[in-house]
Amino acid sequence: AQKVTQAQTEISVVEKEDVTLDCVYETRDTTYYLFWYKQPPSGELVFLIRRNSFDEQNEISGRYSWNFQKSTSSFNFTITASQVVDSAVYFCALRGENTNAGKSTFGDGTTLTVKP
Amino acid sequence: DTEVTQTPKHLVMGMTNKKSLKCEQHMGHRAMYWYKQKAKKPPELMFVYSYEKLSINESVPSRFSPECPNSSLLNLHLHALQPEDSALYLCASSQGRVGTQYFGPGTRLLVL
Numbered sequence: 489a490q491k492v493t494q495a496q497t498e499i500s501v502v503e504k505e506d507v508t509l510d511c512v513y514e515t516r517d518t519t520y521y522l523f524w525y526k527q528p529p530s531g532e533l534v535f536l537i538r539r540n541s542f543d544e545q546n547e548i549s550g551r552y553s554w555n556f557q558k559s560t561s562s563f564n565f566t567i568t569a570s571q572v573v574d575s576a577v578y579f580c581a582l583r584g585e586n587t588n589a590g591k592s593t594f595g596d597g598t599t600l601t602v603k604p
Numbered sequence: 605d606t607e608v609t610q611t612p613k614h615l616v617m618g619m620t621n622k623k624s625l626k627c628e629q630h631m632g633h634r635a636m637y638w639y640k641q642k643a644k645k646p647p648e649l650m651f652v653y654s655y656e657k658l659s660i661n662e663s664v665p666s667r668f669s670p671e672c673p674n675s676s677l678l679n680l681h682l683h684a685l686q687p688e689d690s691a692l693y694l695c696a697s698s699q700g701r702v703g704t705q706y707f708g709p710g711t712r713l714l715v716l
Contacts, residue, residue: 521702521704523704523705525707530709531692531694531709531710531712532707532708532709532710533647533694533696534707535704535705535706535707538704579646579647583702584702585702591649591652591660592649592705594646594647595646596645596646597644597645597646599644
């Protein structure tokens with residue numbers, strides 16, 4: 489079975505604060521893929537990043553950074569110097585190489601509100 | 605280009621109507637998906653097409669009928685829907701079985 493847990497249901501910060509969104513996953517697959525998506529109020533799920541289980545390098549893209557730790561089964565997402573436009577629902581997702589092939593397991597999402 | 609398009613953006617239909625949702629991608633992806641998303645919930649998988657063949661049906665009621673006319677197009681035919689079917693319907697595509705899924709903007713469906 490696969491499971492993705494996003495324990496933070498809602499987070500509210502003031503603009504320019506840093507914020508970290510947590511994602512913890514469970515899978516029996518040795519090869520798997522982790523994703524983060526952003527869903528603004530318009531509804532479209534926007535792909536942010538993909539991380540393969542065999543690549544534990546952390547990644548930075550502008551104000552976004554991701555910390556992948558297999559030892560703790562976590563794939564956390566940090567936004568530095570948050571902006572109002574970052575307000576959205578963020579989903580962490582998992583796809584296993586063998587388990588539920590073709591299906592993504594999504595977390596319940598974290599609603600981020602950035603106030604001016 | 606990572607664009608998936610969906611039409612219409614909004615749809616209101618009665619329980620006796622027949623309507624169709626359309627999805628198109630030109631990324632050469634061979635897997636296409638339909639998801640249903642209720643407010644404040646994650647997307648729920650409905651159907652997966654792989655190489656234009658239905659590979660996964662998540663026990664979706666027969667009032668939803670998917671169709672994949674070619675590798676770029678995916679339709680979802682709707683008939684005799686119920687008010688509880690009101691939701692955001694998202695289409696996605698990926699290169700392969702575990703490829704990155706790219707989503708369209710969705711169709712907001714209201715069933716009266």
